[in-house]
Amino acid sequence: MQHILGIDGLSDADITAILDCAQAYADGLRQPELLRGRIVFSLFFENSTRTRVSFETAAKRLGAEVVNWSPGASSVAKGESFADTIATLAAMRPDAIIMRHTENRAPHMVAERALCPVINGGDGTRAHPTQALLDALTLRQARGQVQGLTLVYCGDIAHSRVAGSGMEIFRRLGARIRIVAPPAFMPMDLPPGVEAFTRMEDGMPGADVVIPIRPQNERMDTALIDDAGYAAAWGLTPQRLALAAPGALVMAPGPIRRGVEIDGAVADDPARSLILKQVANGVFVRMAVLDLLLAER
Numbered sequence: 001m002q003h004i005l006g007i008d009g010l011s012d013a014d015i016t017a018i019l020d021c022a023q024a025y026a027d028g029l030r031q032p033e034l035l036r037g038r039i040v041f042s043l044f045f046e047n048s049t050r051t052r053v054s055f056e057t058a059a060k061r062l063g064a065e066v067v068n069w070s071p072g073a074s075s076v077a078k079g080e081s082f083a084d085t086i087a088t089l090a091a092m093r094p095d096a097i098i099m100r101h102t103e104n105r106a107p108h109m110v111a112e113r114a115l116c117p118v119i120n121g122g123d124g125t126r127a128h129p130t131q132a133l134l135d136a137l138t139l140r141q142a143r144g145q146v147q148g149l150t151l152v153y154c155g156d157i158a159h160s161r162v163a164g165s166g167m168e169i170f171r172r173l174g175a176r177i178r179i180v181a182p183p184a185f186m187p188m189d190l191p192p193g194v195e196a197f198t199r200m201e202d203g204m205p206g207a208d209v210v211i212p213i214r215p216q217n218e219r220m221d222t223a224l225i226d227d228a229g230y231a232a233a234w235g236l237t238p239q240r241l242a243l244a245a246p247g248a249l250v251m252a253p254g255p256i257r258r259g260v261e262i263d264g265a266v267a268d269d270p271a272r273s274l275i276l277k278q279v280a281n282g283v284f285v286r287m288a289v290l291d292l293l294l295a296e297r
């Protein structure tokens with residue numbers, strides 16, 4: 001592994017190595033402070049709570065120093081181009097760059113120019129590989145294995161990098177994937193074998209895991225469906241969750257909007273919701289990614 005830009009760039013062995021290493025961190029079995037003296041740049045061109053803070057926490061738990069950069073407080077605000085900004089930052093020779101960007105493949109452009117590993121913290125509608133890895137770790141912990149489970153992604157699949165990377169990793173790990181999406185949020189192309197539905201009532205029966213995806217309004221000029229209409233037809237309520245397999249689990253990448261794509265009672269159900277477990281695992285997965293990319297360099 002040189003960079004982590006998408007699940008498609010990882011071999012099956014890479015995925016297993018990251019999940020096993022993350023589990024070792026979760027179990028307290030791996031040595032911290034591996035990255036003392038290293039400097040990691042965190043470049044977030046788009047808002048984030050979970051990804052930015054958990055990468056920073058992961059890097060610091062491993063002993064690295066983190067330099068946080070944001071466009072609003074930088075010379076981008078004076079008109080400096082993306083390419084010149086990246087060239088400038090790369091010239092400072094960080095040991096790794098973590099980045100999030102609104103544009104698809106922006107991290108690939110950085111990876112072509114930087115002399116260090118680049119980790120994609122989410123690009124446009126395309127990919128969010130560390131989210132997919134932490135989702136896989138969380139489900140593996142909860143159910144022992146992913147193989148043979150039926151997962152349902154519901155909501156705004158067309159604009160969701162979380163759904164894109166998630167479908168990719170879970171298919172590779174042997175899950176059956178369904179999507180339930182409003183026609184306006186149905187992707188043009190679906191990965192092979194993915195079943196598509198437009199009504200929750202049709203897609204939920206037999207689901208082992210349900211993953212509600214909020215409308216990604218920040219990627220649209222105007223909201224395509226108002227919140228009340230979305231909640232009425234596609235919100236994950238206790239009644240709709242009851243259509244899934246007995247004991248079906250709920251995972252959500254966040255940020256969640258209670259009463260829109262997920263009912264508060266579902267989000268807070270301690271027997272069904274893995275949402276905060278996903279957040280906790282985000283730190284362990286990001287420690288594993290930094291460890292495997294940097295420790296031997």
Ligand code: CP
Nearest residue numbers: 048049050051253254
């Ligand atoms: N899941 C996720 O990417 O959340 P943030 O946007 O808060 O990082």
